[in-house]
Amino acid sequence: MPRDRTPRGDDPWAIDELTDPKFSDLSSAKKISKRIFHIAKNLLAFVDLWVTILISTFRFISFLFLFLLALNVVIWLFSGVSGVTIQPFEISGLNSNLSGTSITQLLYAELYNIQEIDDKAGTMEIPSDITSGIPIDNRALPNYELLPNDISGAIGTIGVILPATGSMDIVLTNIGPIGLRDTSVGKLLLFIKSLFGESPSIITGSLQKYNSTLILLASIEDHKSSRVIPVDIRTSLTGDSSVDENIPPMVKDLAFRIAFYYLGDNMVSRNLPQNWQAFKYLIQGENAYLRYSISENIADLEESKKRAMDAIRTDRNYHKPLNLLTDLAFFLIKENGIKEAKGIFQNISSFDPVKCNIGLGLIYTKEGNYIKAIAAYDRAIQSDPNEIKKICALNGRGIALAALHNYAKAIQDYDNAIKIDSRHASLWNNKGNALEAQNKHYEAIQAYNNAIDINPNFAPAYYNIGLSLRSLGNNSAAETAFAKARDLDYK
Numbered sequence: 001m002p003r004d005r006t007p008r009g010d011d012p013w014a015i016d017e018l019t020d021p022k023f024s025d026l027s028s029a030k031k032i033s034k035r036i037f038h039i040a041k042n043l044l045a046f047v048d049l050w051v052t053i054l055i056s057t058f059r060f061i062s063f064l065f066l067f068l069l070a071l072n073v074v075i076w077l078f079s080g081v082s083g084v085t086i087q088p089f090e091i092s093g094l095n096s097n098l099s100g101t102s103i104t105q106l107l108y109a110e111l112y113n114i115q116e117i118d119d120k121a122g123t124m125e126i127p128s129d130i131t132s133g134i135p136i137d138n139r140a141l142p143n144y145e146l147l148p149n150d151i152s153g154a155i156g157t158i159g160v161i162l163p164a165t166g167s168m169d170i171v172l173t174n175i176g177p178i179g180l181r182d183t184s185v186g187k188l189l190l191f192i193k194s195l196f197g198e199s200p201s202i203i204t205g206s207l208q209k210y211n212s213t214l215i216l217l218a219s220i221e222d223h224k225s226s227r228v229i230p231v232d233i234r235t236s237l238t239g240d241s242s243v244d245e246n247i248p249p250m251v252k253d254l255a256f257r258i259a260f261y262y263l264g265d266n267m268v269s270r271n272l273p274q275n276w277q278a279f280k281y282l283i284q285g286e287n288a289y290l291r292y293s294i295s296e297n298i299a300d301l302e303e304s305k306k307r308a309m310d311a312i313r314t315d316r317n318y319h320k321p322l323n324l325l326t327d328l329a330f331f332l333i334k335e336n337g338i339k340e341a342k343g344i345f346q347n348i349s350s351f352d353p354v355k356c357n358i359g360l361g362l363i364y365t366k367e368g369n370y371i372k373a374i375a376a377y378d379r380a381i382q383s384d385p386n387e388i389k390k391i392c393a394l395n396g397r398g399i400a401l402a403a404l405h406n407y408a409k410a411i412q413d414y415d416n417a418i419k420i421d422s423r424h425a426s427l428w429n430n431k432g433n434a435l436e437a438q439n440k441h442y443e444a445i446q447a448y449n450n451a452i453d454i455n456p457n458f459a460p461a462y463y464n465i466g467l468s469l470r471s472l473g474n475n476s477a478a479e480t481a482f483a484k485a486r487d488l489d490y491k
Helices: 021-078 100-121 152-156 185-195 243-261 276-295 298-314 320-334 338-347 353-367 370-382 387-403 407-420 425-437 441-454 459-471 475-487
Strands: 084-086 090-092 170-172 201-210 213-222 227-236
Touching: 084 100, 090 100, 100 201, 100 243, 100 276, 201 243, 213 243, 227 243, 243 276, 276 298, 276 320, 298 320, 320 338, 320 353, 338 353, 353 370, 353 387, 370 387, 387 407, 387 425, 407 425, 425 441, 425 459, 441 459, 459 475
Parallel strands: 084 170, 084 201, 090 201
Antiparallel strands: 201 213, 213 227
16 A cells, blocks of 8 residues: 655645654654754854853953053052162173173172172071080089070171162163164153153163273163262273173172162261272172071181171271171181181270170180180170170170179179060079079079970970989989980980
C-alpha cells in the first residue's frame, strides 16, 4: 500500500520526517548540527563577553593611570618648592655612546647614595658586646656590666649631617620627548610650574672634551635664593684611559659638590665643612664604618679611620669627623686596638670630653687601672653630660669604685644613675654586686630580681642570684639559678 503523503497544516508539501525512514538519519544529523551550532554560539558569546570585560578593564586601568598621573602633575604644579630637579646633561665633542640621560641617572644614584649613607650612619650604635661586662673575679665578685647594654648604643650615634630642612628630594623630569626639537615633557612641566611662581631648584649640565681635558659642568639654579651656582669637575685623559672609565668618578665628585652646596649657606658653622672634599672624606668614612658594622672586616674599620683623618686634615674646623673617630675608637677596643683607641680619646678629649672620658674610663677599667678610670669618669660627669651619658659615667665609676672595695660609694653612684632612669637591668645588677660584696645577700638578691623584672632574659642576674644563694647555703636553689643562666647561654 502506498505511503500516505497527505499534506498537513498550511504547508502542502510538509512531510513527517519522524515517520519516514528515508529521512530519519537526516533528522538526527540536523539535531546534532543544531546542538553544535547552539554550543558554538554560546561559546562565542561567552568569549565575546570576556573580551568585552577585559577591554573595559584595560580601558578603566588606563584611564585610572592617566587620571592619577594627571592628578600628580597638577599637585606637583601647585605644590611648594621641594628638593632639586636634574635635567639631562648635554654632551659635546665626544665620540662616545654616552647619553645625557645616563649621566643624569648616575648623578641621581650618587646623590641618593650620599643621603642614604649619612642617614644610616646617623642611626649607628655601638654594639653592646663592646661595652659588655668583664668578670673582675667571678669567685670573689659577681659579674659587672661596664656600661648598661640597653643604653650604651646611644653613646655611638654620629648624627645626621644633612639638616632636615635641606633634604635632597631628587626628581627626574625628562619623561620623554614630545617632538618639539630638544623640548621634553619634563622641561615643559618645569616651564608651566614656573608660571605659577613655584619651581624647584634645577640642575643642568654638560660633558665636554677639549684636547685631553674632560670637563663635567653643572649649574644649580636655586629658585629660593635666585642664584645660579656653577660647579665643574675636570680630569686629564692619559694615553691609556678612556672617556667612559673617567665618567663615574667625575659624576661621584660632582654629586659630593652638589650635596655640599645643599648642606646650607652658613659654611662658617663648626658643624659644616669649609670645602666639599672634607665632606666627601667624611661620607666615605661613614660608608666604610657601615660596611664594618656588617662584615666586621678590620680593613673597613681602618679605611673609615683613614677617611676621617683625611677629612680632619682637609678642614681642621670640621667637627663631624671627630665624632666618627670617637665612635671608631670604641670599635677599636673590640678589635684589641686599645692603645690606638686610648690615643684617639686622649687627643680629641677637648672636643667631646664626655664621650672621650667615658671611653678612657672603659679602657682603664679593662686595664685594671681603676684610679685613672675614676678620674676619667669624674671628668665626664663634670662636663655636664646628657642623662644617658651621665648614667654610663656613673655606672662605670661605680664599677671602678667597687673594684677598689669602696662599695658604699659604688652603691651611691648606682643609686644616682637609677634615679635618672630605673629601667636598665644592668644598673640593678651592678648594685646587687656591690651589696653582695658587703655580704648583704638578701638585698643583693632583691636588686638582681629587679633586674630580671626589667629583662627576664638578663642572664648575669640569674648567675649572680646563684652566687648569693650559695653564700646563704641554699645550694639547691643556687643550682636552679645557675641552670637558668646556662639556659640563656651565660658562661
